[in-house]
Amino acid sequence: NAGVTQTPKFRILKIGQSMTLQCTQDMNHNYMYWYRQDPGMGLKLIYYSVGAGITDKGEVPNGYNVSRSTTEDFPLRLELAAPSQTSVYFCASSLEEGSNQPQHFGDGTRLSIL
Amino acid sequence: GNSVTQMEGPVTLSEEAFLTINCTYTATGYPSLFWYVQYPGEGLQLLLKATKADDKGSNKGFEATYRKETTSFHLEKGSVQVSDSAVYFCALRSRGSTLGRLYFGRGTQLTVWP
Numbered sequence: 380n381a382g383v384t385q386t387p388k389f390r391i392l393k394i395g396q397s398m399t400l401q402c403t404q405d406m407n408h409n410y411m412y413w414y415r416q417d418p419g420m421g422l423k424l425i426y427y428s429v430g431a432g433i434t435d436k437g438e439v440p441n442g443y444n445v446s447r448s449t450t451e452d453f454p455l456r457l458e459l460a461a462p463s464q465t466s467v468y469f470c471a472s473s474l475e476e477g478s479n480q481p482q483h484f485g486d487g488t489r490l491s492i493l
Numbered sequence: 494g495n496s497v498t499q500m501e502g503p504v505t506l507s508e509e510a511f512l513t514i515n516c517t518y519t520a521t522g523y524p525s526l527f528w529y530v531q532y533p534g535e536g537l538q539l540l541l542k543a544t545k546a547d548d549k550g551s552n553k554g555f556e557a558t559y560r561k562e563t564t565s566f567h568l569e570k571g572s573v574q575v576s577d578s579a580v581y582f583c584a585l586r587s588r589g590s591t592l593g594r595l596y597f598g599r600g601t602q603l604t605v606w607p
Contacts, residue, residue, distance in 0.1 A: 383536075412594065421497070421582060421597030422537075437594070469536055480586075481527060482595055484536035 381405050385470050385485035392460045392492050400455040400488050402470030410473045411453040412482065413437075413445065415466040422469060428453055460492045495520045499583050499598035506573055506605050514568040514601045516557075516583035524585040526550075526559055526566040527595070531580045540568075540581070573605045 414422035424437030428447040471482040500515040529537040541550030546561035583598040
């Protein structure tokens with residue numbers, strides 16, 4: 380039972396560099412989400428997707444981009460890394476829109492921008 | 494709008510003590526309510542949930558009751574263990590949301606000493 384898998388687990392970037400955070404799930408979930416978690420704060424939604432080919436912005440999308448070419452994969456891209464993007468990033472998925480469906484989370488990617 | 498307010502931590506208890514972590518919410522419509530737990534270095538895991546008023550969610554000795562009249566979903570455990578040390582997040586998912594996104598509280602750090 381792999382569930383939601385995120386790579387890498389840790390990464391240090393220099394200001395202005397770009398990178399892609401990978402997320403894949405093997406549960407055939409249509410809904411996928413990217414969150415960031417800052418110290419002492421809850422999770423904030425960056426982007427989400429309701430199915431392959433469909434993505435939309437969450438509450439903090441600036442500086443990020445996503446794509447969803449397959450049901451399984453939902454990569455998050457940082458084009459020009461900034462110190463404000465230092466955070467822990469979580470990918471999640473859920474089966475459907477139904478309000479009693481839980482979201483399943485990956486173990487996170489810890490990203491530092493120096 | 495939708496929001497979740499949790500009691501601020503950190504909470505420090507001795508083993509076998511009684512635990513309460515308060516959570517209140519505001520929501521449009523009739524939300525489902527969740528408690529997630531995050532162990533050190535890991536992603537969030539669903540601990541328990543309740544989908545309608547007066548429902549009681551329970552798991553691993555933890556309980557929470559959906560109280561519509563007080564808009565609350567307090568987490569309780571009668572006798573905590575060292576292994577319960579983690580960050581606990583209260584969250585809601587609104588039925589009215591076409592996204593089905595989760596709204597998280599800020600999290601409460603629990604440390605249990607032997």
